[in-house]
Amino acid sequence: MNRRVTRLAGAALLVLALGSGLSLAVAEEPPSSQPEETPPVPPAPPRLAEGPDYEHCLAMLADDPTGAYAFADAWDATGGGAPALHCRALAQIALGDPQAGAELLEKAVATSQAPAASRAAVLGEAVQAWLMADDPARGYDAASKALTLSPDDPDLLIDRSITAATMERYMDAIDDLDHALALDPERVDALVFRAAAWRNESRLPRAREDIDRAIALDPDNPEALLERGIERKLAGDTAGAREDWDRAKTLAADTATADLAEQNLALLDAGPVSR
Numbered sequence: 001m002n003r004r005v006t007r008l009a010g011a012a013l014l015v016l017a018l019g020s021g022l023s024l025a026v027a028e029e030p031p032s033s034q035p036e037e038t039p040p041v042p043p044a045p046p047r048l049a050e051g052p053d054y055e056h057c058l059a060m061l062a063d064d065p066t067g068a069y070a071f072a073d074a075w076d077a078t079g080g081g082a083p084a085l086h087c088r089a090l091a092q093i094a095l096g097d098p099q100a101g102a103e104l105l106e107k108a109v110a111t112s113q114a115p116a117a118s119r120a121a122v123l124g125e126a127v128q129a130w131l132m133a134d135d136p137a138r139g140y141d142a143a144s145k146a147l148t149l150s151p152d153d154p155d156l157l158i159d160r161s162i163t164a165a166t167m168e169r170y171m172d173a174i175d176d177l178d179h180a181l182a183l184d185p186e187r188v189d190a191l192v193f194r195a196a197a198w199r200n201e202s203r204l205p206r207a208r209e210d211i212d213r214a215i216a217l218d219p220d221n222p223e224a225l226l227e228r229g230i231e232r233k234l235a236g237d238t239a240g241a242r243e244d245w246d247r248a249k250t251l252a253a254d255t256a257t258a259d260l261a262e263q264n265l266a267l268l269d270a271g272p273v274s275r
Contacts, residue, residue: 045090046121048114049083057087065094082112086122093129102129106142120150127159136166154180158190161197170197188218195227199234207231222252226261233268242268 045058053075060068072080072088089104105126109119123146130139143160150156161176177194180187195210208231214224229244242265249261 045086045125046118047083048086048108048112048118048122049081051083053080054083054087057084058090061087061090061094065091069095082108082114085111089129090125093132098129098132099135102126102133102135102138102142105129106145109145116149117153120146120153120156123149124153124156124159127156127163131163131166136163139163140167152179152183154184154187154190157183158187158193161190161193165193165197165200168200170201173197174201186217188214188221188224191217192221192224192227195231199227199231204231204234208235220247220251222248222255222257222261225251226257226264229261229264238268 069091076084085108089101093101126142127139140163146156157176157180161173164172180190191210191214195207198207211228225244225248229241232240245261249258252258
């Protein structure tokens, strides 16, 4: 469950319907036909402990999640504790049950004596799993618990902002993104998400300020170009929107972002629709 992938899904969730006869396409999660967009297990999961059984179980996740689940289940039955629960949770997510996985991740943290930063990171995995399970409210709660353990973690702040925005609590999302950007002013993803949140609050000058800054930092960021295209369309700059969506589609070929750009271009070509 790659953290960047989840944030891209969150970005798509922020792309809501526009007025002026154009409704932008929204992909709530990357299409299953694109495996590079849906790895359910991070390349280096956080650890709640150390030991060969833990490392063996985590190493199985990418290629054999069924085997990892069986190993973790047997290990848990013989006293594996929080590490066994952690591995079993990640296996359940990889096998397509993010809700059960999220619940187990929270249980693993509750039973762990690991350092606060490690427990916060595992709760961050739970946030992403709750988003995959289409339960942003529980994701928000998990992020809040994580932030009590690691209050100045930009990744966790951005994770919580995505859950808030998914529930249309845009000002709450902006508060968390303000904090994240105070800690790391050059986080392009935070700037893109804040631009989308400002746009959904109908604060287009603020949105444009953030998206212009994001693109200045990373001119070839596909998600930033996707968002700027939306803002340009709202401002009546159809040619500019087309340019940004074409560029996003090229840069992010075979991803959910490219799918959104392509669908929005098709809607642009179709012209206004009657309501």
